[in-house]
Structure formats: structure tokens, C-alpha cells
Amino acid sequence: MKVKDLKNMIRSSIPLDSGNSAVISESFVAEPKQYNLPTEMQSSGTKDSHFELYQGYIKSFNQVSARLDTADRQNANSNSSDFRSLKIDEIYNMNAAYLHELYFANISDLHSEITMDSLAYMRLSRDFGTFDDWQRDFFACCTASRCGWAMTYYSFWLQRYVNCPIDLHSLNVPFGAYPVIVMDVWQHAYYRDYLKDVRTYTTAMMKELNWSVIENRFKKAEDIAGVLR
Numbered sequence: 684m685k686v687k688d689l690k691n692m693i694r695s696s697i698p699l700d701s702g703n704s705a706v707i708s709e710s711f712v713a714e715p716k717q718y719n720l721p722t723e724m725q726s727s728g729t730k731d732s733h734f735e736l737y738q739g740y741i742k743s744f745n746q747v748s749a750r751l752d753t754a755d756r757q758n759a760n761s762n763s764s765d766f767r768s769l770k771i772d773e774i775y776n777m778n779a780a781y782l783h784e785l786y787f788a789n790i791s792d793l794h795s796e797i798t799m800d801s802l803a804y805m806r807l808s809r810d811f812g813t814f815d816d817w818q819r820d821f822f823a824c825c826t827a828s829r830c831g832w833a834m835t836y837y838s839f840w841l842q843r844y845v846n847c848p849i850d851l852h853s854l855n856v857p858f859g860a861y862p863v864i865v866m867d868v869w870q871h872a873y874y875r876d877y878l879k880d881v882r883t884y885t886t887a888m889m890k891e892l893n894w895s896v897i898e899n900r901f902k903k904a905e906d907i908a909g910v911l912r
């Protein structure tokens with residue numbers, strides 16, 4: 684196809700007369716979930732304010748999605764445009780909500796236990812050398828994150844499990860990743876109880892990881908990997 688034909692095709696697919704009033708009807712609507720965190724390693728004040736923050740991210744995500752319905756697409760550009768700003772905010776708030784759900788679900792197990800015959804234990808040992816090596820690497824990611832997250836994920840490209848730090852909610856997020864273990868290391872997660880001591884907070888959270896929830900994520904990751912292969 685010639686460039687001229689391609690341009691004509693793109694032009695003909697854009698409703699040029701619709702302007703700002705074009706309704707794309709693409710808005711996403713998310714609902715906050717409820718979590719029970721029996722851990723005594725976080726104060727009730729931390730838990731309550733954290734749930735409020737999470738709900739705020741969901742609210743922002745819904746608002747951004749609704750605004751995107753009628754955002755001006757014709758004037759979208761890479762320097763400064765409402766459309767671009769909203770699309771950036773969409774991912775920021777979506778990641779924030781999703782990461783918090785993964786985090787709340789995989790911490791605060793007072794009877795935390797991992798067995799050597801579990802898929803999680805075997806895969807982490809296989810891909811990091813030993814289970815202790817995974818712990819050391821994950822802990823390092825927690826302390827290396829600049830106000831953000833640490834994550835163990837299955838990489839569909841590398842076909843193995845990998846750890847990474849994420850800054851904020853959307854910087855250094857790997858593509859083709861299925862999260863299996865997620866730790867919140869924003870200051871809001873620990874400052875009230877641990878001041879700036881992210882190491883003690885992280886150690887406390889890692890002692891209460893919910894390996895039952897995590898085991899199911901490992902199984903799902905490998906089911907999906909099997910389908911993609």
C-alpha cells in the first residue's frame with residue numbers, strides 16, 4: 684500500500700465532524716474490593732488509610748475513564764494534549780488499583796507457610812538458585828524501589844520468574860509479566876509504623892506472605908504460559 688493510500692484510509696476512518704462531542708463509550712468501571720488484614724505488624728491507622736488510598740485510586744481510574752469517553756482525539760499530540768494526559772493517568776491509576784489488590788491479597792497470613800513440594804518453592808529455587816537467593820533478591824528490590832513496589836513475576840518472554848522494583852505505579856513495569864508476589868514499598872505503607880525503616884517493614888511483611896494465594900498465582904501463570912507456547 685502506498686503512503687498516500689494509507690493516509691486516506693486513516694482519514695476516512697476518523698469521524699472528522701465529531702470533534703469533542705464524539706462519544707467513544709470505552710469507559711471502564713472498577714469496584715473496590717474488601718480486604719481483611721489481621722496482621723499486627725501494621726497499625727489499624729495504617730490499614731485504614733491504605734484502604735482509603737486504594738479506594739481513591741479506583742475512583743480516579745473511573746473518573747479518568749469517563750473523561751476519556753469524550754476526550755478530544757483529533758488534537759492528540761505528544762507535547763501536550765488532554766488525551767495524552769488522560770491516557771497516562773489511566774494506566775497510573777489502573778496499575779495502582781491492581782497492584783494494591785495483589786498486595787493486600789498476598790500479605791497478612793498469620794500462619795504463613797511454604798512447603799518444599801509447592802510449585803512456588805520449586806520454581807523460585809529453580810530460577811534464583813535457591814529459595815533463600817530469591818528472598819535476598821526480592822528484599823533488595825524492595826529496598827531499591829523509589830517509592831513504589833517490588834514484584835516477582837513470570838516473564839512470558841524469558842519463560843522464567845524474575846524480580847523487579849517498580850517506581851511509583853508505572854515506571855519500570857516489564858511487558859509480558861504475570862505478577863505472583865507483590866510488595867508495597869511506598870512510604871504510605873510503612874512510615875506511620877516504621878518511620879523510614881523500610882527494611883524492618885519489608886521483613887515483617889515477608890514473614891506473613893500468604894503462600895496459598897501465591898501458589899494459585901504460580902499455577903495460573905504456568906497455565907497461561909502453556910497456552911501461549
Ligand SMILES: [Fe+2]
Pocket residue numbers: 733736783867869871872
Ligand atoms: Fe500503597
